[in-house]
Amino acid sequence: MLRVAIKGILARKLRLAFTALAVVIGVAFMTGTLVLTDTINRTFDDLFATVYKGTDAVVRATGQFDAPQGMGAQRGRVPAWLLAKVERVPGAAEAEGDVLGYARIVARDGRPLGNPAYGAPTLGGSWSTVARLNPFTLVAGRPPQGLHEMVIDRKSARDGHLQTGDVTTVLTEAPPQKMRITGIVRFGSTDSPGGATVALFTLPVAQRLVAQPGMFDTISVVADKGVPQDVLASHIAKVLPAGYEAATGAQVVKETQSDVRKAMSFFTTFMVAFAVIALVVGGFIIFNTFSMTVAQRAREHALGASNRQVLGSVLLEAAAVGLVASAVGLGLGVGVAIGLKGLLAALGLAVPAGGVAFLPRAAAVSLLAGVGITVVPACSPARKASKVPPVAAMRDIVTGSSGYGSKERVAVGTVITCAGTSALLTGLFSGVPDKLAVVGPGALLVFFGVSVLGRSVSLPLSRFIGWPLPRLRGTTGQLARQNATRNPKRTAASASALMVGTGLVAFITIFASSTKASIDTTIDKSFTGDYIVASGAGLMGGLGPSLAGRLNRLPEVEVATGTRAGLVKVQGSVRRVLGLDAPAAFRLLDLRPLAGRPADLGANSIAVLEDVAEQDHLRLGSQVHVVFKDTGPRALRVAMIYGESQPAGDYVLGMAAYRANFAAGYDNEIFVKKSPAVSNTRALDAVNEVAAGYPGAKVLDRASYKAEQAKPVDQVLSLVYTLLGLTIVIALLGIANTLALSIFERTREIGVMRAVGMTRGQLRSSVRWESVMIALQGTVLGLAVGTFFGWALVRASAKQGIEQFSLPVADLAVIVALAALAGMVAAVLPGRRAAKLDVLKAVVTD
Template sequence: MRRIALNGLWAHKRRLAGTFLSVFLGVAFLAGTLMLGDTLQRNFERLFGEVTAGTDAVVRSTTRIDDDAGPGQRAPIPASTLARVRAVDGVAAAEPSIEGRGTLIGADGRAVGRDGPPKLAGNWIADPRLNPYRLAEGRAPRTGDEVVVNRGAADDGGLRVGDEATVRTPEPVRVRIVGIATFGSSSGVGATTFTAFSTAGAARHVMKRPDAISSVVVRGEPGLSQAELVARLRPALGSGIEAIAGDRLAAERVDDIDQTFLDGLRTVLVAFAGLALLVGAFTIHNTFAIVAAQRARESALLRAVGATRRQVLGAALTETALLAAVASLAGLVGGIAIASALKAMFDAFGFALPAGGLEVSATSALIAVAAGVVVTLLAGLAPALAASRVPPLAALRDAALEGEEGGASVRQRRSLTALARGARAGGARAGGARAGRSRRRRPLTALVRGATALIAAPLPRLRGTVGTLARRNAIRSPRRTARAASALVVGVTVVTAITVVGFSLQRSLDDSAARSFDGDLAVTGGEFEDASLPPALARELAALPQVATAVGLGSGSARVDGRNGVYANADAAALSRLVDLDLRAGSLDALGRGALAVSADEAEQRGWRVGSPVAVVYPDGARATLRVGAVYGEEGIAGDVLLPRAAWERHAPQSADRTIFVSLAPGVGEAAGKAAVERVAERWGAPETQTRQEYVDAAGDGVRMVLSIVYVLLALAVVIALLGIANTLALATHERTRELGLLRAVGQTRGQLRATVRWEAVVIALLGTTGGIVLGLPIAFLLTRLGDAVGIETFAVPVAQLAIVLVVGGLAGVLAGVRPARRAARLDVLRAIAAE
């Protein structure tokens, strides 16, 4: 039986080509995803291990505020800590480290760096063994207006040694680039930018105070272990300050990137890979079901000559397992190309990932191959069981799939009639069971038949006889049509659900911006409203004669009531003159240093009301208890918590705005007002100035970018689904060889035959696309009802986008039908007529 299985697989290799591709693509996507995760993990481990190799210990604050957007930040420590560390026995070298934010402006006047990765600034560490950066060109900074930038930032911004540039910290600082550096052996940490001042320059522009630093990096004497060095440092440190080993620092940095970036990236990509495998499972099951039905006579002959059901089942499963193993191993190799393609895709959308050689772990390879084999075996199990249940008597008749579904030949119908009579005479009970199963299938069959007839109704008028034949071919075998369309239904359902949810989120953000923003202009820090605008810019804009009011809205990391996060801060009374926050309780005018405002949803979740005390930890580690002074309903702009600007600026060294809202003076036109604002903003690093309508339209830009990436990832699942349609039509062509030969014999041209098969593919594709849209809409509705946490307030259906999905589905059907149509047209007429 093993030899029969091998021969059967080889004999039907063309029929199983589509299944091979489905398994191959699904496993390749999964393998590529896992490879990309392994590569990034190993690159970061190697990179941080390399750059911290000379650091034996780090002295830092114990207060750390995490957030979802990055590894968080620690409170600064007194600059006097440096002298105490240097005095510890066993310390060979100790250098201050200052870390903060700094947006480098490139030669084209735009901010350097991609959307998402941090834009950092700090000091150049003099000891090369303690400095993670290595000078590649130029020299170290000596004065407060000299800087070194990482090579990736210099290349991206078109900057060279000797150029003058601007760095927003957030105030614009005019600097001269005196050096280009690498991060270890890399141009940087992904698309992160780093600008290094001298220590004095960083204290002035980044830390904003000379008496504080971020940390102290320490190198021990030769022969002194890191653990011993840390033990000696601890007694010299004050309260709230700790010392950790350099190895732990490297591990923490890798863990931070895992938690804030890699884990999320892997989860999303694996989810899409799982979807591709799921869609592939439908195609695999469909193919094996059709092949098993077409080989029913072969299975019956095996039973007739003595093969047991177990042997027939074993042979079928052996074929399936061999196909699964070969396709999965090939998919593992294909994963290399997929991993490179995924990285290129993220680079193209502005989310640059660190470069490095491809890494493949044994665990990831095993997971990918095992997933492909298991999914294929599960998808092929039911057809294999069906093949093992074919009775030996079936060898005496033809047993094609079409006969099973109402399209049998006269000879088949006669055989079936005779068998039915015998069944009634010897086993009415079994016949009743089969009839019951048929009745249970009838509603779904009728639904598919009716939907197919409706979709294909225009074909006779559009294409005449060709259209009529295509329509009848799709209608007469509804089970086969449903099987062919099932994979596409799954893919389009997900596409529809994500499209509608994304559109609803965009509409909610747009509506929120339109509803709450009452001003005329908005100055933003970037596409994702990066908090990098100096608060002084708002004050200078407010002084313009063309401007009536200008108020900044900032954001930053803090801990509110024990929860770390990024929270908004502003002068609430001034903000309320330009932004309608939908006040529910309290007063925004009365907010000062001792009070904050919260959204109604946040107040309900945390049990707050006006007057409730709230514990806050600021970025510098300072702790305060504020009271709830106001509760508002509009959280689209201000978020869940609005901290007082007066208190925030005292405890955030780099207080910055993400948006500055502007209302124009009476009689000032929009164009004139915008020009005046842009002239001032030009001196502050040229942030983008938008009209009210432009600001509203841009509210959902981040969602649109994410959706673009999602659509690219979903494309593979749709491609696999279309392969399923093509494979089904190819198998159906083999199945209808005699019928096609008769059509050619009575005068149908090859072109007409190709058109018939292509139009049948279009009908199936439109059925799958329509079914996916119909199923995706209610799923999307349920998701939007559960989406209040991400700001989805409105359920909106993008009719135009879904119409495009439908049209693309039809066009894809044309492509899916090309290969089966060509194969059908190449059939030899005489051989086709003589076929059984």
Template structure:
């Protein structure tokens, strides 16, 4: 074996314990990365299987070519087809079966009166398709719907809602439809449903009545199969029969598109988010690993010098240290890879625990999912060890004969360079962040500035460490006497090391703080939006289409308005159109009535005469497009493109959104009509409780949407933020854990290094308890430095992110003092925890041996 390699491997084996922390950091980081990628692969494959199963017997799908982008709706929204096309297709040569299919959103209400499913997976309704090959669902119990009001529900939904054959319940489409369950279906042979989605199948006539705009004679798609032709031949055969604006595609293509729509929108966002956190964990791990190698290399100075004296070239010493890191990286990455499968399962469970259901199925792993984490882990290990290895290679042979391990990072010329460079980075970064966040705002400038700030903090770390330990540790000598004083000295004696250790925690805490501040600001903005623009007393809401629901029935608002307790009630619908090539959500409402229950701010022009070709636009949106009152805007709907005139401008950032059109204008273009919100203003003298009771009684007949006070409405608008924050905290816990491993590791190494000194202290009368306390306090001091730095940096970047992402300039900024205090406490407590094991090891020292050790 090559000498360098052998020496590297031997020292790896000899220093197993010392490198344990390093291995763990890489294992955790790589496991997270692998877990993320495995989860992504698995979900993509699961969705693929799901859609393939749904289209299994279908050879061709005929659908409208007119499609609009819709946020939240994968694949967009399509115009309906004429039902008469079905008969024409059925008669075409080679077509064995052609069935009309109607699909829409339908929220099933369970036996307990609560909605079934929701929060992510879609709640679907449609017609029962009689041809068993074109229908992915199979009847498990009962029969197919034959009469109006009869329905089949999928087994998963039946279980979740406690529904049996013969039960009556309500389907919100969003108009409440009374249905009787006549059958229960499985998806394919024995799955409970198409993933976690719910499906309610009605008769074709019922489905058309409730799910298509015209209520009769329209279908969403026509599904075909052929016993004689291939899918491609079938599509070619029926092509000439299709009218303009209608297209046919093969079953295989339809599946591929459905999968691509879901991966493109939901999955890539989802996995990118997870990858960001895997990146943070790996960044923190880099600091930890770098620190370990730096210390181990410093401790091995004499060994390396001896090697150099005996004729080892610089390259050989470099190779030994790097080889060690590489071997460690490969080993730890391999372990992490295995752990990644556990993490993937854990992540899935985490999302399930917060009520975000993902489809199930076997775990899928692509070759890239194995290669990338292995490579990343190994590279991170090698890159972290590069600087220490270069330092080791520069060891003078004479160092073998001297006792040298002095850290000069806070003194002399290198300190001057360090201070200058660090100061430059801070001086450059801070204005970039501030300017980027406030003028513009420019995300690129902000991010660049943030990176410069981070780099500056890392560079200035050792200088700051001395100062910070002095300040933060000031009370220690008074509190803990000589033990405290020693702990403080120890934390400051190796500023480079203290800084690097603390930096890992600082990055972790900074990211946690960043998200906490950003989340709190988003919540404050939402609160503010509601309190500023929602002038009503009560709000009636239900999850909208695309958010796992079907919205509120448009018939509810007039009914509520008719109540004696109510002064005004306005339903706010959501329309969809393409403006300048981009999908835009339109607020659909009676604009004058809307102005009574919401505050649209200063209005230029008039809301009174929007008519069927008028449009009201928020001021920031109009500014972005260069529109004024009187400008003409082309709106592309699913059916046609129409010219609208801007008749009014209003303040942006409210519940009304950026575009408002009247119900009359939306009527000809609507797809499946639903309101997202009914805003209610009560008559003077009616209490909120009285109003809520009256509306609740009425709403029960409309599928029981939620009736909320203003405060509850604001709270529930922001509840998504809390959900996101808890996910983020769970994901960042790993990075913080790695940082703590780093602190524990550094301390263990320091204890090892100071064996003689600790022995001396014990010899002159320090008790075991005092020794333990000394090491623990050092740990707390390092953690305090990291936490304090992270809080400041995170708060600053949180502010910048809040400002930079707020293009309209209407958002709020909030510093949640309570949460930040909790973060600080957790950081300190974690520091004490990290010091436990090194302290215990130090206390176990045998006094005689320690003093005599070489």
């Protein structure tokens, strides 16, 4: 008896360590995310507070509308003549106009730096000659003076292997410019503002290249000694014409800080979601472990413990495990935060150097989450343990529970699953304002519901999954199959943890595959040209318009036309609109015009997607209210209605209307159709030759354009895979834990089998296949849930251009194979333990 007790404690040590590890990982991830958020916020707060310290007031155009994702208020420019007025305002010591726009520095190797479409922006601006107003400080060289001089940020210098004295190309709205680097600058304490690349020119050069001559983006003002910021701002406001405003320096700092927070909040939400998933998976494991150990404990202390004592001791153990694991997780979380900072830097978003901000809030949230995720799942097993008579608990261990679970279980599981499903579908398909807040919990509920139901389908599912095992692996296979089916409750619970991970992997795989398939279809359907010249830019910047013009003049090219993008507020919501050269573009893009003619798209008109027109009751000639950042509110007339949502989106502007309302004039992409008389190779060579003069311009044919469009999907996919891999590791810990406990319980029969001739190899093999069966059960359920999620999201994203549901059978097969492999890995330690079992002791122990 003593020996059994000691063995029990040893087994429990390992089990507690495994269980705790599941919590540790989740808490570490949660802490890491929170600490990183705090660190980012604090360092950026400090950074902007420092660099704008000398700015007392800022004159700018009134914001036209607020853009999402931290892009801040969208506003036009300030006429340069205002500077003289502002300078004369009482209390203003010095004032200076400045501009900031799009510019891309070409590295030594000829490739443009930065990834403006998906990373930090690439900026060009004016070098401030007023020291107090200049956020940049020279670390080498001198300020730009001539027409062909610039200073660049230290990060770009490092990444691009550039130094003072080098001449390199800068891409702007104007044709590519050769510029000499006269100096290297830092932004406050950092090498670059948030990882952006920065090229700074003299004010007139900056105006010409990245803005407009005669215009500033803002005017910054230094106050006379003793004049408070708000007094200065109110003095300035009095001299400003309508449409312009004066903000205090403090206000600008605050706005910038808040914009950075908003820009980062997407990343934070994303990471917190994964931390929650990791914790939930940990919760499944806690539930399963406590269910098993509570039964064992009932056997060990078959007599003499009151119900209340059992309940109390189990919850106490859970709380202790939770507390210790959370404390360890907290400590590791700081490391995770540093790792995540590296991840951000790899994505091109540099967080300024500086210490880690470990705030009490992060500690409190993580501790609470860690203890909660341990104690709450332990409640139900603890309560059950205090009710089940010990004798029943003993029987349960020897023969296992069988059958399909109670009717109540099926009912509860069905209700939870249905509730989750309806929340999910409501979130996806109805106009709920915060979709994630409805869809997320809905998805969680579906996982819970299916895990409850999993116990009822576990038996037939296991039999089905294990069907080939006896044929493949003989007696060991048969034993594995029987062991996996002998306690469906336990198998189902262990599988549930893995189900969450594989379900999400399947979901994201299906969604990505559908997205890529839809991209392909869209391109095939709507692009009727031959080549695309892509800029790699996002909303800001792109290809200088001279490129499209030069391509158009090539004899090998029948037509080349650029498309432009811009942010507007239309019918009350912020949208990206496409600007295109109406008659020419329609020879290359088939947007399926339904009413009106492309030629009608003039300076005061707009084209609307059929669905939007229907929804907003728009017809040809109806008025649409559009707010532009540069020109303010305008009423445009519907001149065309089209049916194809990709790549046009909901609204399209003709080039005349685009030019009239946007100050910037970059082409985002240039579509090219070759002349029919010319061979493909000749036309491509000609296009390539011209494009070579524009670093960053990528000439793509139809196939490589598809591949290029799919690239960001794959990037997101690999990031998500990495993060979900974590939850799968946690789930594997759970499976290993279950196996270890099962093996401990089966000591005697393992002894018998070893005595009558089962080799260690055979024993390990049977444990291995049992593990594979559990893993596959979780995977099959996960695939089912994931396919449903994927289908739902694809259907809900039809308007975003994801119109095709594609089931990537090969990818899903790989997931199944990997899950089986993972099951084998999880079985290694328990299998080794089982094989090391002392046969004699196992057989003769009473």
